[in-house]
Amino acid sequence: MAKQVQQLDRVVIRFAGDSGDGMQLAGDQFTSETAVFGNDLSTLPNFPAEIRAPAGTLPGVSSFQLHFADHEITTPGDAPDVLVAMNPAALKANLPDLPAGRDIIVNSDEFSARNLAKVGYASNPLDNDALDSWRVHKVALTSMTIEALKDTGLGKKEAARAKNMFALGLLSWMYHRPTDGTLRFLEKKFAKLPQVAAANVAAFRAGWNYGETTESFGVSYEIKPAVMKPGVYRNISGNLALSYGLIAASRRSGLPLFLGAYPITPASDILHELSKHKAFGVRTFQAEDEIAGIGAALGAAFGGALAVTTTSGPGLALKSETIGLAVSLELPLVICDIQRGGPSTGLPTKTEQTDLLQAMFGRNGEAPVPIVAAQSPGDCFDAAIEAVRIALTYRTPVFLLSDGYLANGSEPWSIPDLDRLPQLTADFAVATDEPFLPYERDPETLARPWAVPGTAGLEHRIGGLEKADKTGEISYDPANHALMVGLRQSKVDRIAQSIPPLQVDDPSGVARVVVLGWGSTHGVIDAACHRVRRRGIPVAQLHLRHLNPFPADLGGLLRSYDRVVLPELNLGQLALLLRARYLVDVIGINQVSGMPFRAADLEDSLWDILQGVDT
Amino acid sequence: MSLDSVSLDVDLRALAGVPKTEVAQKAKDFKTDQEVRWCPGCGDYVILAAVQGFLPELGLRRENIVFVSGIGCSSRFPYYMNTFGLHSIHGRAPAIASGLAASRPDLSVWVVTGDGDALSIGGNHLIHALRRNVNLTILLFNNRIYGLTKGQYSPTSEIGKITKSTPMGSLDFPFNPVSVALGAEATFVARTIDSDRAHLTSVLRAAAAHEGTALVEIYQNCNIFNDGAFDSLKDPETRGQWLIPLEHDAPIRFGADGSLCVVRRDGDLCVVRTDSVDAAEVVVHDAEADNPSLAFALSRLPGQDLRYTPVGVFRSVRRPTYDRLMADQIAQAELTGDADLGALLRGQDTWTVPATASA
Numbered sequence: 006m007a008k009q010v011q012q013l014d015r016v017v018i019r020f021a022g023d024s025g026d027g028m029q030l031a032g033d034q035f036t037s038e039t040a041v042f043g044n045d046l047s048t049l050p051n052f053p054a055e056i057r058a059p060a061g062t063l064p065g066v067s068s069f070q071l072h073f074a075d076h077e078i079t080t081p082g083d084a085p086d087v088l089v090a091m092n093p094a095a096l097k098a099n100l101p102d103l104p105a106g107r108d109i110i111v112n113s114d115e116f117s118a119r120n121l122a123k124v125g126y127a128s129n130p131l132d133n134d135a136l137d138s139w140r141v142h143k144v145a146l147t148s149m150t151i152e153a154l155k156d157t158g159l160g161k162k163e164a165a166r167a168k169n170m171f172a173l174g175l176l177s178w179m180y181h182r183p184t185d186g187t188l189r190f191l192e193k194k195f196a197k198l199p200q201v202a203a204a205n206v207a208a209f210r211a212g213w214n215y216g217e218t219t220e221s222f223g224v225s226y227e228i229k230p231a232v233m234k235p236g237v238y239r240n241i242s243g244n245l246a247l248s249y250g251l252i253a254a255s256r257r258s259g260l261p262l263f264l265g266a267y268p269i270t271p272a273s274d275i276l277h278e279l280s281k282h283k284a285f286g287v288r289t290f291q292a293e294d295e296i297a298g299i300g301a302a303l304g305a306a307f308g309g310a311l312a313v314t315t316t317s318g319p320g321l322a323l324k325s326e327t328i329g330l331a332v333s334l335e336l337p338l339v340i341c342d343i344q345r346g347g348p349s350t351g352l353p354t355k356t357e358q359t360d361l362l363q364a365m366f367g368r369n370g371e372a373p374v375p376i377v378a379a380q381s382p383g384d385c386f387d388a389a390i391e392a393v394r395i396a397l398t399y400r401t402p403v404f405l406l407s408d409g410y411l412a413n414g415s416e417p418w419s420i421p422d423l424d425r426l427p428q429l430t431a432d433f434a435v436a437t438d439e440p441f442l443p444y445e446r447d448p449e450t451l452a453r454p455w456a457v458p459g460t461a462g463l464e465h466r467i468g469g470l471e472k473a474d475k476t477g478e479i480s481y482d483p484a485n486h487a488l489m490v491g492l493r494q495s496k497v498d499r500i501a502q503s504i505p506p507l508q509v510d511d512p513s514g515v516a517r518v519v520v521l522g523w524g525s526t527h528g529v530i531d532a533a534c535h536r537v538r539r540r541g542i543p544v545a546q547l548h549l550r551h552l553n554p555f556p557a558d559l560g561g562l563l564r565s566y567d568r569v570v571l572p573e574l575n576l577g578q579l580a581l582l583l584r585a586r587y588l589v590d591v592i593g594i595n596q597v598s599g600m601p602f603r604a605a606d607l608e609d610s611l612w613d614i615l616q617g618v619d620t
Numbered sequence: 621m622s623l624d625s626v627s628l629d630v631d632l633r634a635l636a637g638v639p640k641t642e643v644a645q646k647a648k649d650f651k652t653d654q655e656v657r658w659c660p661g662c663g664d665y666v667i668l669a670a671v672q673g674f675l676p677e678l679g680l681r682r683e684n685i686v687f688v689s690g691i692g693c694s695s696r697f698p699y700y701m702n703t704f705g706l707h708s709i710h711g712r713a714p715a716i717a718s719g720l721a722a723s724r725p726d727l728s729v730w731v732v733t734g735d736g737d738a739l740s741i742g743g744n745h746l747i748h749a750l751r752r753n754v755n756l757t758i759l760l761f762n763n764r765i766y767g768l769t770k771g772q773y774s775p776t777s778e779i780g781k782i783t784k785s786t787p788m789g790s791l792d793f794p795f796n797p798v799s800v801a802l803g804a805e806a807t808f809v810a811r812t813i814d815s816d817r818a819h820l821t822s823v824l825r826a827a828a829a830h831e832g833t834a835l836v837e838i839y840q841n842c843n844i845f846n847d848g849a850f851d852s853l854k855d856p857e858t859r860g861q862w863l864i865p866l867e868h869d870a871p872i873r874f875g876a877d878g879s880l881c882v883v884r885r886d887g888d889l890c891v892v893r894t895d896s897v898d899a900a901e902v903v904v905h906d907a908e909a910d911n912p913s914l915a916f917a918l919s920r921l922p923g924q925d926l927r928y929t930p931v932g933v934f935r936s937v938r939r940p941t942y943d944r945l946m947a948d949q950i951a952q953a954e955l956t957g958d959a960d961l962g963a964l965l966r967g968q969d970t971w972t973v974p975a976t977a978s979a
């Protein structure tokens with residue numbers, strides 16, 4: 006039977022199932038196939054904090070959304086075109102997001118009376134008219150997987166576990182994905198369990214073949230590769246890019262990388278990744294707690310390492326005192342905060358931008374710390390290098406803000422040319438004939454010397470007590486304290502001089518409204534701005550990498566617009582800072598749901614605001 | 621019996637990676653020009669003098685020695701040592717020193733802490749440093765009181781202690797630092813007293829020679845807020861009867877002419893008159909025993925009044941150090957692995973967009 010092939014320019018697929026169903030794995034693999042195929046893409050993994058929430062329940066549902074297209078895209082998509090639902094819970098939890106008329110591929114085997122009851126379905130929605138508004142494909146995924154694997158020698162229960170690969174095979178057929186990568190991946194992942202590897206491969210092939218032969222799927226789809234800037238690409242997640250950025254910075258600066266960390270979601274993957282790269286001289290120290298994680302890093306910084314600590318909001322709260330010490334010691338230290346929903350333990354696996362004010366002010370005393378933020382998964386690489394640059398140049402702790410969405414989401418990444426990475430220098434102090442002054446400052450940057458142990462003639466003692474200017478000796482003198490507070494602030498302020506001029510994106514050149522953003526909202530703000538422009542209203546877009554200090558030209562730029570609109574995944578934290586600093590009336594669009602903005606929602610909010618502006 | 625007879629073989633394996641000085645050092649080389657600001661008569665002075673007097677023996681380059689401290693009276697120590705020094709924050713010195721020592725095997729890293737700093741606010745870091753066994757020497761000045769905050773009871777104060785914060789007596793049971801350290805898998809644990817310079821020095825020597833985390837509890841008199849806390853161990857009248865100097869591989873006898881000794885009774889250690897038992901019954905100290913139970917039992921001997929306090933090295937065993945294992949893993953990875961940054965960034969699956977396809 007010759008099947009119809011339809012051309013599409015973009016698709017959003019959501020895989021949804023139980024936490025134990027392997028949806029993240031299936032999603033990741035589909036993403037890899039899609040990346041290698043050359044589509045532009047953006048992903049949104051969404052999973053519960055529990056490792057195995059009770060099977061078949063709504064809280065246990067885990068999903069993975071992937072948006073891919075033949076053109077440049079910047080968000081994981083607002084709503085799925087296709088929902089793959091592995092059980093009644095996955096169907097029920099995700100149906101509200103699915104517009105009418107879209108496709109549902111559902112594992113009909115799991116719709117037993119018991120599973121239906123678990124999620125409060127009085128009757129089977131596959132048998133009544135509940136799903137009439139959608140195009141439903143009932144697929145007996147579990148039993149077909151078991152059937153396909155009957156010769157592998159695996160028991161039914163074990164065989165059934167490969168049903169995610171059956172689903173992946175079916176979807177791979179539907180969207181003409183290249184399969185070599187997945188087959189190679191499975192062989193490698195289960196190299197020590199050849200039987201399991203063979204079973205997964207068989208399930209994947211069975212899913213593909215089922216698509217090809219069954220009459221339930223009459224159409225398959227083609228989405229041409231996207232036109233992208235020339236280069237060599239790979240798919241990369243934010244935590245991976247951040248880890249690579251730190252390794253690259255270690256290489257460029259010639260300093261050994263030292264990570265002191267305590268496991269915390271969603272930052273732990275950076276610890277996992279860096280611990281694999283000992284060949285690059287990377288030392289990872291899994292400490293007894295968050296405080297010891299940063300303490301060990303600060304100790305390593307004193308010893309001349311490129312020191313890093315990684316955490317998320319609750320961990321950052323614990324690190325505050327040590328960050329204050331780092332401010333006082335004026336040593337380079339990169340603090341990566343992969344933000345998640347708060348307060349307290351909050352929503353460990355969800356995303357928010359709610360730590361900005363904690364990073365800015367969460368310490369006793371006047372303790373300024375520079376802040377840089379990453380704006381996309383791939384951008385975590387550059388943001389990490391920029392954080393290191395500031396830390397080394399100005400001898401200061403630096404915050405690198407990422408979040409759960411960037412950490413786990415992925416996108417195609419143009420692999421950078423190594424020779425074009427910024428040159429980073431450590432410039433350790435050396436002894437001279439003069440007595441050594443540990444707090445003598447570079448006249449330009451106000452940085453103090455980094456005098457590492459092992460250097461004869463530079464023996465010195467420093468600590469968290471206020472220090473006398475230049476000598477670093479303990480001083481309780483009022484005038485000296487005022488001077489030192491001012492110097493530490495000025496040093497951070499001077500970083501602004503090293504920040505390149507801001508680039509505003511305004512294709513019309515006449516926009517009267519600027520949409521400002523920071524961090525992971527870049528992609529969705531970009532999408533919303535495009536849509537508003539297409540509807541006929543010019544808007545400018547500006548995204549900030551540096552949140553402390555602000556770029557020198559920011560104030561003038563903001564004042565040059567009639568309105569400044571600022572979408573943030575918090576209750577207005579950057580808006581508060583900007584209003585205080587520039588007396589600019591920033592209009593916030595705020596969402597604190599643990600989920601990223603949807604482009605359509607943002608478009609609507611922007612549109613409403615723009616209606617009140619004379620453009 | 622003299623207390624300065626404590627000795628273990630000092631091979632400086634622990635300091636093998638630390639560069640040696642070519643010029644002979646004197647105690648004064650380790651003094652700074654800072655005015656020492658402890659209260660006159662404080663036990664900290666003698667400990668400082670002992671450390672400064674002993675360090676030249678090690679013959680290490682001054683610039684390769686680092687003293688790290690937390691907060692408290694004792695934690696001012698680094699300011700008075702002409703080495704590298706880091707006066708950090710309350711309780712965190714073991715964590716900070718661990719990061720430094722783990723990343724710089726060429727340094728001799730010392731932690732100076734007190735009973736409040738190490739056992740109260742920093743208790744977690746102390747126990748983990750001990751089990752981790754990074755090459756560090758921790759000097760815990762135990763004065764059984766909070767000095768710098770002006771006299772509250774500490775986690776080593778005897779129960780019922782009347783202080784500013786406990787006018788009717790403290791309610792919580794104290795820690796025995798040696799027992800804590802042994803329970804935390806420490807590879808080296810010793811105790812000494814500020815008033816006995818020779819014993820203090822011999823214990824420091826053994827601690828410095830130890831490869832791994834060494835904990836030295838130093839009984840230190842705070843003459844302002846807890847004066848005389850250890851007088852029963854210093855007073856010539858009681859000292860001989862109450863203080864038990866430990867020597868590795870020697871029968872544990874003490875008192876005038878060894879008139880008292882330690883024996884085992886019903887599984888417990890107890891003190892009896894030496895002439896009341898068979899010589900073979902006297903417990904022989906073994907600091908190098910793999911099993912820490914004898915050391916632990918010895919640490920439990922004294923009562924709250926400090927009667928029968930053992931001093932010297934309780935435990936000294938070899939276990940690979942964290943920093944060495946970490947360095948070994950890195951060396952091994954560097955040998956077998958490929959540190960090609962370009963290859964790392966490219967990963968397994970790449971695709972190329974040719975220049976002609978440019979938009």
Ligand code: SF4
Nearest residue numbers: 659662693767842843
């Ligand atoms: S308060 Fe006590 S411990 Fe502190 S310096 Fe004075 S005497 Fe020494």
